[in-house]
Amino acid sequence: MAATLKMIAKAGNVDVSTVSRALRDDPRVKAATRDTIKSLALEMGYKPNWAARSLVAGKTRTVWLLIPDIRNSTEQAPARHAASYLDNKYGYDLMVVLHQNDARIYHRIIEKLCQNAADGVIIVPRGSRNDQDFSPMLHGRGFPAVFMDRHPAKTKIPCVITDNFNACRKMVGMCADAGAKAVIDVSGCPGNNAAAARSRAVLFESRKRNMLHLHCDERYVVSSEWPKNIAVFATSQSAICNFIRTNSHLADGRDMLLACFDDWIGEPFPGKIALVAKQDFKTMSERACDLVMSMINGNGKKIPQGSRLKVPVESILTVDNTFQLAPG
Amino acid sequence: MAATLKMIAKAGNVDVSTVSRALRDDPRVKAATRDTIKSLALEMGYKPNWAARSLVAGKTRTVWLLIPDIRNSTEQAPARHAASYLDNKYGYDLMVVLHQNDARIYHRIIEKLCQNAADGVIIVPRGSRNDQDFSPMLHGRGFPAVFMDRHPAKTKIPCVITDNFNACRKMVGMCADAGAKAVIDVSGCPGNNAAAARSRAVLFESRKRNMLHLHCDERYVVSSEWPKNIAVFATSQSAICNFIRTNSHLADGRDMLLACFDDWIGEPFPGKIALVAKQDFKTMSERACDLVMSMINGNGKKIPQGSRLKVPVESILTVDNTFQLAPG
DNA sequence: CTGAAAGCGCTAACAC
């Protein structure tokens, strides 16, 4: 049986309220009694009961970060940043909770949130439908929730996302400056808001610059009559590689530019260079935290429904073939 | 303000206890009142308060699965299996919680557990020191906890692990049967109990069979005078590949057998075949769940301190070079 | 400085 305030009170011949005050360093209790009570609590192995505290406080001082899994940096980074930011700035705990993209699990977690098992939640959804189903439950009861990185199409819950549009415009511009005359967009994934914004930007900017533009999926076979200088856009390195696998003829006698988000591992093969837009997960995490916290603390009235906060990319890296370019 | 029993009671002109009973389908309440109360609760968006329920029940009906991250199947599988098993057999929820191998986060989570934020925990620790520091806190207060897959050296908390010793003995035997005359063990990682057991088994069985035996780390350079048929053992494919990278001469004119755990991706290059011991994560998860649950339900007295439950591997797969072996 | 008492939201004996 775990020690309670009552038990300590009895052991120390004082009232529970005194024990409570002593343990919370209330200046009103005499130093002597505080010390005896504290040592008593220590030797009895006292720990405050979490449920009781949450009940009386009406809050848990906890925010959940709900993510599908932790395969890549896209999900690792928010976990780290949000945890320390919430702790330092708000004295809140972050609990990273996984739903593994399983609708049942996801549902149960949302249920628990509705029961106020946490004060707020930051959600990084998968592109799938699962995520859309339940977010209205949270919004309906005014539960503090924020989507990050991705989000269901027309959710009323505020979202913190990368400014994909401007990042892609910029990358198209860089490609044009480097001589590209045509753009192939393999962003694919209809229904994913991030990919959609990226595609729109690529289309917009390439038109503006009079570049040939082709939006296609990974299996599309591009005619070999296309210009010598082309740029391939996708959301990830793997998408680019998949596309090139079925279009290996493109690399023959061409200067290819590759552009994607987050990471490029290894050489920019078969391209000349690869542009990589690094998303700013630190800023995104912090803004998401600020948003949930302001909703938790009741300033939430000011958050417009369906707000979309766009965070610029941290940088656009240029990955080139260092062996070719190395002097000598 | 979220709806409470009290508010529903007032709205329905009944007592809170009646509302409570009605919502839990207590047969004592009249069907009519039950229905009105239920519809009332529905339209008011009532959800039971999690903290209050946990407080009065004295338990949370929740078990945490505490893991470093979710990079590989070693951590994915337990999450899936434990979640459904706990739900189906015990009506308990599983929450997958990440500590990201960060000592601070890990500590806070253990703290929360000590405050009974969950009824029990299954821990898959990293090989690092972080994990050992805090497990005595849990054990000291009799908090239901079980280590799975790996565990700190001499912890008193029960552990569910793979029967690494017998799996490795069997694999050594298979290698011998396939003609191997020598064994190189690259299991490395001193301090990791699983790796240690595997190494012991490889030594034991290779001695018994009069095979040459060499235990070394990845950077060790093996003399080229060794027998033609050798087997390389490690805990993972990557460890084997790292070793072979610095010992590429070994592959010349030799029939190499490779043996590791969990997965082999691609061809068994540069070996002839690769043996892969598949750990039985389903059984391990289920036994771990049964253990925590028996501790939670008070039958815990029977669990001997420092118990180690060894689960046999699911199977030992043989991965061969299908191109070479394909007929024609 | 400390105790008494009320209450957080919910459940469960115990009345009637």
Place this chain on the structure above:
DNA sequence: GTGTTAGCGCTTTCAG
């Protein structure tokens, strides 16, 4: 069938 009462463990007025 339903209301009354007490209590889970803790915090927080309000007295004294």
